Amino acid sequence: MTQLRNIPSVERVVSSDLLAREVRAYSRDWIVSLVRLQLDKAREIVREGAEAPSADEVAEAIRQLLESMNRPAPVPVINATGVVIHTNLGRAPLSRSASEAAILAAQGYSNLEFDLSNGRRGSRQAHLQDLLQQLTGAEAGLVVNNNASAVLLGLSALAAGKEVVVSRGEAVEIGGGFRVPDVLSQSGAILVDVGTTNRTYARDYENAITDRTGAFLKAHASNFRVEGFTAAVEPAELVQLGADSGIPVLHDVGSGALLATEAYGLAHEPTPQESVASGVGLTFFSGDKLLGGPQAGIVVGSRELVEMLERHPLARAFRIDKMSLASLIATLMHYLRGEAEREVPIWRMISAPVQILEERAESWKKAITSGSSVIGAVVETRSAIGGGSLPGETLPTRALSLDCSSIGRGAEGVMQRLRRSNPPVIARIEDNQVLLDPRTVLPEQEGPFLKSLQGAISSP
Numbered sequence: 044m045t046q047l048r049n050i051p052s053v054e055r056v057v058s059s060d061l062l063a064r065e066v067r068a069y070s071r072d073w074i075v076s077l078v079r080l081q082l083d084k085a086r087e088i089v090r091e092g093a094e095a096p097s098a099d100e101v102a103e104a105i106r107q108l109l110e111s112m113n114r115p116a117p118v119p120v121i122n123a124t125g126v127v128i129h130t131n132l133g134r135a136p137l138s139r140s141a142s143e144a145a146i147l148a149a150q151g152y153s154n155l156e157f158d159l160s161n162g163r164r165g166s167r168q169a170h171l172q173d174l175l176q177q178l179t180g181a182e183a184g185l186v187v188n189n190n191a192s193a194v195l196l197g198l199s200a201l202a203a204g205k206e207v208v209v210s211r212g213e214a215v216e217i218g219g220g221f222r223v224p225d226v227l228s229q230s231g232a233i234l235v236d237v238g239t240t241n242r243t244y245a246r247d248y249e250n251a252i253t254d255r256t257g258a259f260l261k262a263h264a265s266n267f268r269v270e271g272f273t274a275a276v277e278p279a280e281l282v283q284l285g286a287d288s289g290i291p292v293l294h295d296v297g298s299g300a301l302l303a304t305e306a307y308g309l310a311h312e313p314t315p316q317e318s319v320a321s322g323v324g325l326t327f328f329s330g331d332k333l334l335g336g337p338q339a340g341i342v343v344g345s346r347e348l349v350e351m352l353e354r355h356p357l358a359r360a361f362r363i364d365k366m367s368l369a370s371l372i373a374t375l376m377h378y379l380r381g382e383a384e385r386e387v388p389i390w391r392m393i394s395a396p397v398q399i400l401e402e403r404a405e406s407w408k409k410a411i412t413s414g415s416s417v418i419g420a421v422v423e424t425r426s427a428i429g430g431g432s433l434p435g436e437t438l439p440t441r442a443l444s445l446d447c448s449s450i451g452r453g454a455e456g457v458m459q460r461l462r463r464s465n466p467p468v469i470a471r472i473e474d475n476q477v478l479l480d481p482r483t484v485l486p487e488q489e490g491p492f493l494k495s496l497q498g499a500i501s502s503p
C-alpha cells in the first residue's frame with residue numbers, strides 16, 4: 044500500500060519540465076487526460092508488486108507516446124527485394140501523372156459527381172466508361188475499392204440464394220483472407236464445387252446445372268501453379284455451356300494485365316481483353332497489381348449485368364474514393380496512349396534490360412567498396428513478380444550481393460540495420476548473403492538508397 048501512495052499526482056506529472064513543450068503544443072486538458080490514463084496503468088502494476096514510477100518517468104512515457112503518434116505513417120521505404128508487386132510494401136507504385144491526379148482530386152473540389160454540361164448530378168462511374176470500353180472491349184464497366192469487393196458485389200447481385208458452380212481447382216485462397224468459398228457464402232450464394240483439384244471437364248459443369256444455378260465462376264489461380272496431369276475448361280466453352288440456360292460466366296482474372304506478359308519473357312497471364320472477348324458475362328480484376336495503378340476493383344462486361352451490380356446496395360458500400368478514381372483514370376490513360384511500358388512504374392521495372400540492371404548494381408558496388416569491410420559482388424539472380432500474379436514466374440536480374448561475415452553482425456544484422464535506416468531499405472537474403480536488386484529501386488531513390496546502404500554497413 045505504501046507504494047500506491049508514492050504514485051505521483053496528475054499535477055506533478057503535467058508540470059514536469061519533460062512535458063513543457065507538449066503542454067504548449069497541445070491542449071492542456073488533453074495532456075491531463077493522457078496523464079490520468081498513464082497513472083491508472085501505473086496503479087495496476089504497482090498493485091501487482093512493482094515500484095511506483097517517478098513523475099519524470101510517467102512524463103517521459105507520455106512524451107514518447109506523443110512522439111510516436113506524431114510520426115507520419117506509413118513511411119516511404121525503398122524496395123530492393125526485386126519483388127515488383129510487393130503486397131506488404133503497398134503493391135504498385137504510381138506513375139507521376141497518376142500521383143498528380145490523386146493530389147489534384149484531394150486538394151480541391153472536382154466534378155466527381157457533377158455533370159458540367161447541364162449542371163446536374165452526375166456519376167463518378169461515368170468518367171471511366173469510355174476508357175474501360177476502349178481498353179477491354181466490354182460494353183460497360185464499374186469500379187469499386189478493390190477486387191475482393193468487386194467479386195463479392197458481383198456474386199451478391201447476381202447469385203444470392205442461387206447455386207454457383209466452381210471447379211475444385213479454382214476454389215482458391217488468394218491471401219489476406221480472400222477465399223473463394225468464403226466470399227461465395229458471404230454473398231448468399233451456394234457453392235457447388237465440381238471436378239477435382241487437378242482436372243475439371245465441361246461435363247462436370249454441365250452435370251451440375253439445375254434450375255437454381257445462378258452463375259459459373261472462374262477464378263484465376265493467381266498465387267500457385269498446378270502442373271502435370273491437369274485440365275480446366277476455357278471461359279469461352281463455359282459461355283457456350285451456360286448460354287442455353289441463361290447462366291452467366293463470372294471471371295475473376297485477378298491481376299488485370301492489360302499488356303501481354305509473354306512479351307517480357309513471362310508466362311501468359313490472362314488479360315481482361317481476352318476474358319471479355321471470350322464472351323463471359325463479367326470480368327473482375329485489381330487496379331494495383333499488373334495494371335500498375337491504385338487500389339481498385341474493376342468489373343467489365345455486359346451492360347445488363349453491370350447495371351444489376353450498380354443497383355445493389357453493396358455498390359454504395361464499396362464505392363471507390365475520388366483520389367483512387369483520379370489516379371486510376373490517369374493510369375488507364377497511359378495504356379490508351381500506348382505509353383504504359385515507359386510510364387507505368389511496374390512495367391518499366393518488368394521491362395528493364397539486364398544490361399542496365401547490371402550497370403546499376405556495379406555502380407552500387409563501387410559506392411560501397413570505399414570505407415567498408417563488407418565485400419560486395421554483382422551476381423546473377425532472379426526477380427519475382429509477386430503480389431498475386433504470375434506465380435513462380437521470375438525475370439533474370441543482377442543484384443549487389445553483400446558478404447556480411449566480415450562485419451560480425453551477419454546478414455540478418457545488416458538486414459535489420461537497413462530496415463532501421465532513413466529511408467528504410469528492404470532487401471532479401473539468399474545463401475547467407477544480403478541481396479539488393481536494382482529492378483525495384485526507383486531511379487530517383489538512388490541517392491537516399493546509397494546513403495542508407497553505406498550507413499548500414501559502416502561500423503556502428
Ligand SMILES: *Cc1c(COP(=O)(O)O)cnc(C)c1O
Pocket residue numbers: 189190191192217221262263264265295296297298328329330331339340430431432
Ligand atoms: C488479388 C486477387 C483478388 C483480390 O484482389 P484485391 O484487389 O487485392 O482485393 C481476387 N481474386 C484474384 C484471382 C486475385 O488474384
